[in-house]
Amino acid sequence: MWSIVILLILSILAYVVTDELIPKLKDLFIKAGLYGIDLCKSNNKKIPEAIGVVSGCIFLVTSFIFIPIAFGNGLMERELFPHNEFAELLAALLSICCMLLLGFADDVLDLKWRYKLLLPTVASLPLLVVYYVNFNSTTFVIPIPLRQWLGSSINIGLLYYVYMGMLAVFCTNAINILAGINGLEVGQSVIIALSIIIFDIIELRGDQFKAHMFSLYIMTPYLATTLALLKHNWYPSKVFVGDTFCYVSGMTFAVVGILSHFSKTVLLFFLPQVINFLYSVPQLFRIIPCPRHRLPKYNAEMDLLEPSRTLIVKKEMTIINKALVQVLTILHLIDTIEDSESITINNMTLINFTLIKLGPMSEGTLTAKLLIFQCVCTLIAFLIRYPMASYFYDT
Secondary structure (H helix, E strand, O other): HHHHHHHHHHHHHHHHHHHHHHHHHHHHHHHHOOEEEEOOOOOEEEOOOOOOOHHHHHHHHHHHHHHHHHHHHHHHHHHHHOOHHHHHHHHHHHHHHHHHHHHHHHHHHHHHHHHHHHHHHHHHHHHHHHHHHHHOOOEEOOOOOHHHHHEEEEEHHHHHHHHHHHHHHHHHHHHHOOOOOOOHHHHHHHHHHHHHHHHHHHHOOOOOOOHHHHHHHHHHHHHHHHHHHHHHHOOOOOOOOOHHHHHHHHHEEEEEEEEOOHHHHHHOOOOOHHHHHOOOOOOOOHHOOOOOOOOEEEEOOOOOEEEEEEEEEHOOOOOHHHHHHHHHHOOOOEEEEOOOOOOEEEEEHHHHHHHHHHHHEEEHHHHHHHHHHHHHHHHHHHHHHHHHHHHOOOO
């Protein structure tokens, strides 16, 4: 366990370095044209963009420094060197590094949405290759109530690799979709990282000790650098994290979920992101018009955020459009304003939905409420993972 102590020391140093480096690099990003204007503020101050690349780089450097410490015993006795575990860690860091590079390219070039789906798929390839070489386990355990029809387990073969690739795509984009207000992207990532670390600590007593140690090796420095980034991104934000941070975070969570064999548990920790994705599907797939930005609307007079809206012209509505809007209205999932020629509805994100149900509020309050919801969902995830799981699985 001495390696964990050293990892904690390195992570604390990573926090300090990230915290010190971000303010010093802010002007450099602005001079390079990497800045934005906070649309939820009344001022037009330039705020550096894509600062997630700083925390991402420090996270990777810390992980690289830790490699000889994690495998110190193996380096001393080469015949006992754990080649498989070493390959897993290198593949994990390679995938994260690829996502850092591709995410920064997205921030600089402002790539189209179709590329946002392709990039995580490409970056996950080293991960999937190592999984195939070391494990190649493509079997799902069937819940107890379904075993009389499907058996105790089912091997889905290639579809399992498709599932893992889709997991990487979902994790990277789910954080990016639930974003747009100060501190939300980084805040939700901190809570998910803490949830995974708590889960790892609980499971260290089980038979998957090495897998959860591997997860801790990655999540601990990630959490440290992300906490430093949160300090500067919290309301009122001094920096914007950019797509770089969302991509690195999503790939990091996907990496530990896949290689530590608890991808379904990781998805449980993504419950708010899953809800937000499902709620956003009509706009993401253009069934309902989707503007480029679905940020909440800033009311300068009241200094509060209100739900943003999108316009649907009645003449252009298909039968599917009409039926969907009607169902969502009946279920009170959208707020509609209708006249003779058009229907105006709120943009379908969890952020706007919160504003509809709880009313206009300040940006800092809105972020806090959404992060409280993330914490509540984490408690639900642990409830599902432990007490409830015994009803569906043998352990």
